[in-house]
Amino acid sequence: MTMSRFGWGATAYAGLAGLIAVALDAWGAHGVEEAVRGWVVTASRQQMWHALAILAAVGLHTHAVAGRRLFAVAIVAFGAGMPLFSGALVALALGTHIPTAPFGGTLFMIGWLALLAGALTALFRQPPTRA
Secondary structure: OOOOHHHHHHHHHHHHHHHHHHHHHHHHHHOOOHHHHHHHHHHHHHHHHHHHHHHHHHHHHHHOOOOHHHHHHHHHHHHHHHHHHHHHHHHHHOOOOOOOHHHHHHHHHHHHHHHHHHHHHHHHHOOOOOO
């Protein structure tokens, strides 16, 4: 099965998110005051984990027969959650309060729930394959 434009777009987004996460980590290690370092490190860590989760969900979305829509929901939720959650923490480090972190965190949880539901759907509905 070949990957769809959605899959390639999500993979590109995950690559950009990973790049930003590494830059945030470097900034947190070398460019911010101690008082706000925790916010930047948390933003970087959450962004990187969810960029990797997008890549995993893209692989599942590409190869699954059952649960594809749920894997797509996970991809979108993780992708939308990153700027809302990590962006809010970076804004705090820069001295601006943008109250979107709870929405981003909720989207992260929705993404993980969709990933779980997609995996269970595939487990019980996808036809078995022979190795």
